[in-house]
Amino acid sequence: MRYASVALDIPTRALEGTFDYAAPAALGPALAVGATVLVPFSHRAAVGYVMAVSDEPPANVSAQQILPVAQVLAAPAFDDASARVASWMARAYACPLCDAVRPFLAPGQKVKVTRPSPDAPWELVSEKAGPRDARWASLTPEANDFTPTRAASRQRAVIAALAAGPQRVSELSATIPGAASAVGALAKRGVVAVATRRELRGIESTSLSSAAAPRPARLTDGQVEALAAIGRARAAAFGDVVLVDGVTGSGKTEVYLAAIERALADGQGALVLVPEISLTAQTVGRFRSRFGEEVAVLHSRLSVGERFDQWDLVRQGRAHVVVGARSALFAPLASPGLIIIDEEHEGSYKQDKSPRYHAREVAARMAAERGCALVLGSATPSLESLERCREGRFSGAAWTRVKMPERPGTAALPQVTVVDMAEQFRGGGRSIFSAPLVRALEGVVERREKAVLLLNRRGFANFLMCRECGCVPECPHCSTALTYHERTHALVCHTCARSWPVAAYPDPSTRCPNCGSRYLAAFGVGTQRVEDELGMLLPEGVEVIRMDADTTRSKGAHQRLLERFDAAECAVLVGTQMIAKGLDFPEVTLVGVINADTMLKLPDFRAAERTYDLLEQVAGRAGRGARAGEVVIQTYWATHPAMRAVATHDRATFLAPELAERAEAGYPPFARLANVVVWGRREAMVREVSAAFADAVRARTEGLAGWEVLGPADCVKARAKDQVRRHVMVKAPADADLGGVLRGCAASIRRPVGSNMAVDIDAYDLM
Ligand SMILES: Nc1ncnc2c1ncn2[C@@H]1O[C@H](COP(=O)(O)OP(=O)(O)OP(=O)(O)O)[C@@H](O)[C@H]1O
Numbered sequence: 001m002r003y004a005s006v007a008l009d010i011p012t013r014a015l016e017g018t019f020d021y022a023a024p025a026a027l028g029p030a031l032a033v034g035a036t037v038l039v040p041f042s043h044r045a046a047v048g049y050v051m052a053v054s055d056e057p058p059a060n061v062s063a064q065q066i067l068p069v070a071q072v073l074a075a076p077a078f079d080d081a082s083a084r085v086a087s088w089m090a091r092a093y094a095c096p097l098c099d100a101v102r103p104f105l106a107p108g109q110k111v112k113v114t115r116p117s118p119d120a121p122w123e124l125v126s127e128k129a130g131p132r133d134a135r136w137a138s139l140t141p142e143a144n145d146f147t148p149t150r151a152a153s154r155q156r157a158v159i160a161a162l163a164a165g166p167q168r169v170s171e172l173s174a175t176i177p178g179a180a181s182a183v184g185a186l187a188k189r190g191v192v193a194v195a196t197r198r199e200l201r202g203i204e205s206t207s208l209s210s211a212a213a214p215r216p217a218r219l220t221d222g223q224v225e226a227l228a229a230i231g232r233a234r235a236a237a238f239g240d241v242v243l244v245d246g247v248t249g250s251g252k253t254e255v256y257l258a259a260i261e262r263a264l265a266d267g268q269g270a271l272v273l274v275p276e277i278s279l280t281a282q283t284v285g286r287f288r289s290r291f292g293e294e295v296a297v298l299h300s301r302l303s304v305g306e307r308f309d310q311w312d313l314v315r316q317g318r319a320h321v322v323v324g325a326r327s328a329l330f331a332p333l334a335s336p337g338l339i340i341i342d343e344e345h346e347g348s349y350k351q352d353k354s355p356r357y358h359a360r361e362v363a364a365r366m367a368a369e370r371g372c373a374l375v376l377g378s379a380t381p382s383l384e385s386l387e388r389c390r391e392g393r394f395s396g397a398a399w400t401r402v403k404m405p406e407r408p409g410t411a412a413l414p415q416v417t418v419v420d421m422a423e424q425f426r427g428g429g430r431s432i433f434s435a436p437l438v439r440a441l442e443g444v445v446e447r448r449e450k451a452v453l454l455l456n457r458r459g460f461a462n463f464l465m466c467r468e469c470g471c472v473p474e475c476p477h478c479s480t481a482l483t484y485h486e487r488t489h490a491l492v493c494h495t496c497a498r499s500w501p502v503a504a505y506p507d508p509s510t511r512c513p514n515c516g517s518r519y520l521a522a523f524g525v526g527t528q529r530v531e532d533e534l535g536m537l538l539p540e541g542v543e544v545i546r547m548d549a550d551t552t553r554s555k556g557a558h559q560r561l562l563e564r565f566d567a568a569e570c571a572v573l574v575g576t577q578m579i580a581k582g583l584d585f586p587e588v589t590l591v592g593v594i595n596a597d598t599m600l601k602l603p604d605f606r607a608a609e610r611t612y613d614l615l616e617q618v619a620g621r622a623g624r625g626a627r628a629g630e631v632v633i634q635t636y637w638a639t640h641p642a643m644r645a646v647a648t649h650d651r652a653t654f655l656a657p658e659l660a661e662r663a664e665a666g667y668p669p670f671a672r673l674a675n676v677v678v679w680g681r682r683e684a685m686v687r688e689v690s691a692a693f694a695d696a697v698r699a700r701t702e703g704l705a706g707w708e709v710l711g712p713a714d715c716v717k718a719r720a721k722d723q724v725r726r727h728v729m730v731k732a733p734a735d736a737d738l739g740g741v742l743r744g745c746a747a748s749i750r751r752p753v754g755s756n757m758a759v760d761i762d763a764y765d766l767m
């Protein structure tokens with residue numbers, strides 16, 4: 001008899017640990033680790049995932065008592081090593097085991113079963129996953145002699161589109177309204193042929209020139225050194241980590257490509273994570289142009305069906321390189337030789353719902369489990385990774401930093417000018433473009449080059465700022481920037497909850513508390529306005545392309561906009577954070593940052609670090625080709641250390657005092673920080689639960705060095721959707737079992753119905 005230990009997935013009950021079942025031989029080899037099964041549990045049936053299989057009966061249950069697995073619902077989605085990683089995640093992030101297992105399952109799989117009739121076997125409910133066929137249209141030879149009537153504009157459009165080659169009918173419909181019926185009419189006349197093909201979803205092609213990845217003639221010294229370090233880490237087969245600390249445009253991507261090539265040659269695969277917003281046609285194209293069909297792509301902009309097809313390619317062993325966002329880490333790649341995380345400092349590698357994991361930490365664990373190498377790349381590495389490299393070792397693995405301080409060939413880092421916008425204002429400048437930025441744009445137009453303008457939207461318009469002195473009103477009791485509430489015309493401190501009525505510009509009674517100016521206003525310019533003003537500023541013949549949440553909503557829009565930018569002779573790309581990363585257009589010679597400081601005032605200890613990182617990243621889009629680049633950063637806070645450091649590309653001078661402050665205050669990377677949020681409709685209950693939790697942690701960690709409990713206090717977002725939110729922050733030593741301790745504390749307190757709790761270990765979002 002075999003036995004299976006199963007993680008139950010019962011949505012209403014957060015069960016910890018696994019339950020043991022007998023594995024009847026009749027269910028065959030499909031009943032293996034990673035399978036989804038149906039099992040009896042307290043007089044009903046429950047869905048669960050097999051975490052381990054053994055020939056030994058479980059210790060404390062008699063063979064008669066143990067119930068059998070009822071049915072296998074889905075073939076194995078993960079193996080032993082992944083099962084161990086999931087169990088580690090559940091503990092490290094203090095979440096239910098089933099939450100930690102779900103990322104490993106097939107895309108679209110739900111925790112729900114159905115059956116066609118009462119005696120038929122149960123089936124899992126999936127969100128439109130399984131395989132699918134597509135209809136492709138192509139021109140027939142008859143098309144040469146066919147001219148649509150003058151009124152048939154759709155038919156003309158369809159024929160023009162198909163002249164470039166066959167296309168899916170659904171794709172035609174996306175660009176030509178009514179294309180499907182036009183195709184039908186043309187097919188009747190024999191001008192267009194329609195064929196059905198088994199479709200592999202999730203593969204797009206692109207005309208972007210920079211999406212190709214020609215092999216460079218010679219690697220730079222830095223690249224050679226990085227590859228050697230990666231080779232050593234792979235050979236050690238111990239989960240060793242290499243941090244590739246390379247300036248923007250230093251050729252980190254080429255390092256990844258070359259390292260993957262070597263892994264493939266050894267019969268191993270690679271997982272490559274890039275931030276969601278830089279998962280563009282360009283990035284994906286580079287991997288596809290080098291590895292072709294070996295590449296599967298996984299990200300959230302794909303439909304469920306597309307994700308399923310890509311995931312299945314990996315599971316079948318047909319694709320050995322997985323390029324994707326955070327969740328691609330869980331793809332069923334049988335033998336990875338490498339896990340690569342590009343832009344590893346990015347906050348988006350932390351998931352903000354359960355399981356609240358950080359991809360870097362899970363990847364490190366996975367690399368250790370599988371004995372492969374972990375490669376982290378960034379121009380602005382996280383302080384956590386830098387600290388581990390300084391120590392040389394973390395959690396058993398070696399951490400090595402390799403610097404790539406130069407761009408290949410003659411390309412150099414761009415010249416950076418920091419423009420003090422308050423000074424511009426005092427000098428009469430009322431435009432959103434400063435005089436130096438206007439001059440630089442004129443230069444780009446004259447030389448027929450390209451420019452990228454970043455409009456920083458994060459932390460936006462939540463603050464009032466004086467246009468004349470740059471002052472942002474702060475709480476006199478807490479040194480926290482006051483948040484502006486537009487509807488109630490109030491400035492609120494989210495630390496002490498005091499509030500002040502305020503009349504913002506254009507109200508005639510507005511006064512800046514610092515200089516008395518009447519230009520104390522919410523900082524609210526949108527991309528649309530920047531686009532409009534650029535239209536007025538620039539001469540004819542310069543294309544202005546706007547890229548933000550609005551213009552990229554439809555599928556493939558992101559890619560089409562970049563293709564337009566690529567194809568244009570002279571153009572300006574205006575956008576939000578999504579344009580800051582990864583773009584590699586050699587013709588871009590100017591990068592402008594409209595408003596650099598919106599993030600600096602966020603009540604977050606990482607605010608300065610994030611600001612610096614973003615500016616350095618976006619600055620790095622300039623001067624990547626033969627022509628030199630220039631960067632103009634507009635700020636109201638020109639003397640801030642982050643601005644000064646970006647001007648010289650010298651992160652070290654900025655980091656030294658920043659690190660000293662963090663060490664002093666016991667913040668990451670020198671300590672761990674958890675944020676535990678309690679919320680609910682009834683304030684008294686929320687107060688009670690948060691206090692009980694804080695007490696439990698205090699009692700549990702009393703006298704332990706390096707542990708500290710802060711709060712409970714109101715969250716920065718003290719209310720959300722009519723629910724009251726309070727939080728407790730817990731600091732712990734860098735090597736502490738923070739998840740294990742907090743999980744125990746959360747389980748030990750009474751949690752009345754209607755109260756919710758989220759334990760966020762190594763939290764990034766502290767609001
Ligand atoms: N050894 C080399 N010789 C010549 N060109 C190279 C070499 N390595 C990379 N390149 C080219 O340099 C450009 C920048 O490289 P890449 O995009 O890989 O840099 P990166 O470090 O990933 O940049 P970022 O972090 O700014 O996105 C690319 O166009 C790439 O093709």
Ligand SMILES: [Zn+2]
Pocket residue numbers: 466467468469470471512513514515516517
């Ligand atoms: Zn002022």
